Amino acid sequence: MQCDITPALHDAPDIAEAEAILRTCVHCGFCTATCPTYQILGDELDGPRGRIYLIKDFLAGSPTTSESLIHLDRCLMCRACETTCPSGVRYARLAEIGRREMEPILGRPASERLQRALLRSIVPYPRRLRPFLQLAQSVKSVLREDWARRIPDCPSPTVETTRPGSDYPRVLLLAGCVQSVSTPGTNLALQKILDTLQIPWQIPAAAGCCGALSLHLGAEEEALGFMRRNIDAWWPWIEQGAEAILASASGCGAMLKEYGQALQHDPAYADKARRIAELARDPGEWLLAQNVELPGIVPHKTKVAFHCPCSLQHGQGLHGRIETLLQRAGYTLLPVADSHLCCGSAGSYSLLQPELANELRQRKLSCLEAEVPDCIATANVGCQLHLQQKSSVPVRHWLELLAEAINNMGRPKNELGHL
Numbered sequence: 349m350q351c352d353i354t355p356a357l358h359d360a361p362d363i364a365e366a367e368a369i370l371r372t373c374v375h376c377g378f379c380t381a382t383c384p385t386y387q388i389l390g391d392e393l394d395g396p397r398g399r400i401y402l403i404k405d406f407l408a409g410s411p412t413t414s415e416s417l418i419h420l421d422r423c424l425m426c427r428a429c430e431t432t433c434p435s436g437v438r439y440a441r442l443a444e445i446g447r448r449e450m451e452p453i454l455g456r457p458a459s460e461r462l463q464r465a466l467l468r469s470i471v472p473y474p475r476r477l478r479p480f481l482q483l484a485q486s487v488k489s490v491l492r493e494d495w496a497r498r499i500p501d502c503p504s505p506t507v508e509t510t511r512p513g514s515d516y517p518r519v520l521l522l523a524g525c526v527q528s529v530s531t532p533g534t535n536l537a538l539q540k541i542l543d544t545l546q547i548p549w550q551i552p553a554a555a556g557c558c559g560a561l562s563l564h565l566g567a568e569e570e571a572l573g574f575m576r577r578n579i580d581a582w583w584p585w586i587e588q589g590a591e592a593i594l595a596s597a598s599g600c601g602a603m604l605k606e607y608g609q610a611l612q613h614d615p616a617y618a619d620k621a622r623r624i625a626e627l628a629r630d631p632g633e634w635l636l637a638q639n640v641e642l643p644g645i646v647p648h649k650t651k652v653a654f655h656c657p658c659s660l661q662h663g664q665g666l667h668g669r670i671e672t673l674l675q676r677a678g679y680t681l682l683p684v685a686d687s688h689l690c691c692g693s694a695g696s697y698s699l700l701q702p703e704l705a706n707e708l709r710q711r712k713l714s715c716l717e718a719e720v721p722d723c724i725a726t727a728n729v730g731c732q733l734h735l736q737q738k739s740s741v742p743v744r745h746w747l748e749l750l751a752e753a754i755n756n757m758g759r760p761k762n763e764l765g766h767l
């Protein structure tokens with residue numbers, strides 16, 4: 349796709365990259381068929397090819413209205429279109445640059461700006477988020493059921509940040525922001541699995557939000573600040589030989605793998621950020637690569653429908669890994685139709701675009717519940733919280749299921765089973 353960038357944007361950062369991405373698109377429209385928002389709305393401008401045209405028109409200096417931003421806002425950034433595209437168009441990166449350039453020129457209503465500012469000022473900070481959730485929890489019992497189910501249980505177990513003897517951790521864990529408050533059992537499960545495998549781990553206390561929320565809300569500098577803070581927190585351990593950074597929320601994992609790209613223009617951090625991206629792993633990806641052994645496991649009757657988050661299958665290209673692990677741990681995995689489609693959670697999307705998010709959730713749950721599972725498993729806290737609002741069965745993180753399998757099926761070491 350040819351695009352002559354308007355002289356007004358020649359000096360904008362990453363414009364050459366956006367132009368190069370635009371050139372890779374051959375207008376074929378294959379991506380449209382797998383776009384969830386196109387499937388619901390049926391408007392070409394609410395599909396990837398239409399959004400690419402809108403960005404191209406803006407960058408070329410054609411007259412653009414706030415309608416273009418509305419179509420871009422409806423995008424989940426799920427990257428299903430990237431998986432489908434035969435030309436390898438990096439749509440998400442293009443949309444990120446396009447939105448960043450459009451927003452200041454096209455503007456947003458004050459109510460939207462306030463909503464986004466509130467999300468950015470609370471959600472990435474566990475110490476601010478926890479009191480809000482605890483307050484909501486205190487009135488949960490008097491709320492309508494559909495409202496009450498929006499509020500996570502918010503347990504607050506003591507989360508350990510290190511293990512004795514882990515001065516030289518093999519792996520670093522990212523506790524995350526929303527996950528550490530709303531579903532802390534996920535990280536505890538990962539810690540338990542690592543302990544069983546006698547793998548020293550560490551959660552550097554100074555690390556925090558991965559930066560994804562700010563980036564997706566158009567606050568790029570704020571996102572880069574989170575990334576630099578995390579790099580500073582992890583770097584001493586990396587210099588000591590830590591071999592991987594495990595993010596148990598797949599959305600955070602996808603973000604870590606893009607640190608190199610995000611900080612490529614920062615001379616002080618570019619090399620370190622590239623190294624972080626190389627070390628970032630989803631726990632499932634890492635466990636499978638280790639070919640490690642767990643206490644012997646036998647098949648049992650729990651039937652699981654697995655929802656593979658977009659950040660895992662499209663963002664990290666790791667479709668099928670968790671299903672393999674769960675099957676090896678003895679669970680019965682049920683077939684799930686349309687598994688490539690987003691559930692509607694998509695970071696802050698479910699709060700900013702509730703109607704589309706609810707429609708997508710309804711479609712996703714009808715696929716997940718079709719074979720009558722005992723539970724639904726997923727790999728990202730956002731999907732977990734979003735789906736459990738309407739699910740008829742519990743929605744768990746797969747790490748909890750794996751940890752339970754180890755717990756229930758523990759046997760002497762000579763009866764080990766391979767992951």
Ligand code: SF4
Pocket residue numbers: 382383384385386394395396399422423424425426427428429430439
């Ligand atoms: S990222 Fe997802 S919602 Fe956005 S255009 Fe691509 S497929 Fe559609």
Ligand code: SF4
Pocket residue numbers: 372373374375376377378379380396397432433434435436437439
């Ligand atoms: S599938 Fe790829 S090349 Fe074809 S229209 Fe979509 S983004 Fe462009």
